[in-house]
Amino acid sequence: MAKKVAGQLKLQVPAGSANPSPPIGPALGQRGINIMEFCKAFNAASQEMEKGMPIPVIITYFQDKSFTFVMKQPPVSYFLKREAKLKSGSKTPGRASAGKITSEQVRKIAEAKMSDLNAADIEGAMRMVEGSARAMGLEVTG
Numbered sequence: 545m546a547k548k549v550a551g552q553l554k555l556q557v558p559a560g561s562a563n564p565s566p567p568i569g570p571a572l573g574q575r576g577i578n579i580m581e582f583c584k585a586f587n588a589a590s591q592e593m594e595k596g597m598p599i600p601v602i603i604t605y606f607q608d609k610s611f612t613f614v615m616k617q618p619p620v621s622y623f624l625k626r627e628a629k630l631k632s633g634s635k636t637p638g639r640a641s642a643g644k645i646t647s648e649q650v651r652k653i654a655e656a657k658m659s660d661l662n663a664a665d666i667e668g669a670m671r672m673v674e675g676s677a678r679a680m681g682l683e684v685t686g
Contacts, residue, residue: 547606551575555601556619559593562586576609589615598622617660620676623653634681642681650674650684 555571562568562583572579582603590599600616625632627649634642647670654661654669663669674684 547608547610550605550607553577553603553605555603556598557586557590557601558595559590559597559599560587560595562590572603575605577603577605577611578609582611582613586613586615617657620653620657620673621680623656624673624677624680624682627653628682633679637679637681640681641683644683644685645677647684647686650677 553571553575555568557568564579564583568583569579572582586601593599597618599618601613602616603611603613605611621633624630624645628643628645630643632642634640650670650673651666654663654666654673657673658666658669661669661672663672677684
């Protein structure tokens with residue numbers, strides 16, 4: 545018989561550094577999820593990734609206090625900032641440019657995020673990434 549799902553929880557956790565301190569501990573604790581068990585499993589699963597990379601995680605927890613989790617790719621804004629070598633986007637997008645990014649870099653980001661995006665093909669994914677770049681105040685060249 546299948547386990548009865550009690551709910552889902554979405555968190556953004558830095559790769560390789562999940563610990564029971566806030567915001568992770570309280571979010572899991574109030575739902576009855578074993579905090580240390582999640583931290584150990586997440587850190588083991590994300591040890592191959594760049595340390596500190598923000599990883600969206602969807603945790604499905606069951607009535608018997610067990611859980612499963614699915615890790616997604618980091619947000620597009622993280623990839624854009626890394627490719628453009630920026631600390632943050634423009635304070636006034638549309639007026640002031642924060643930097644430039646090439647079409648090749650946009651394609652690389654779109655290919656990395658393709659599994660998480662709601663796009664039929666790579667061109668659609670590239671348009672989504674370009675939209676995010678413009679929202680951050682980046683110019684897409686090439």
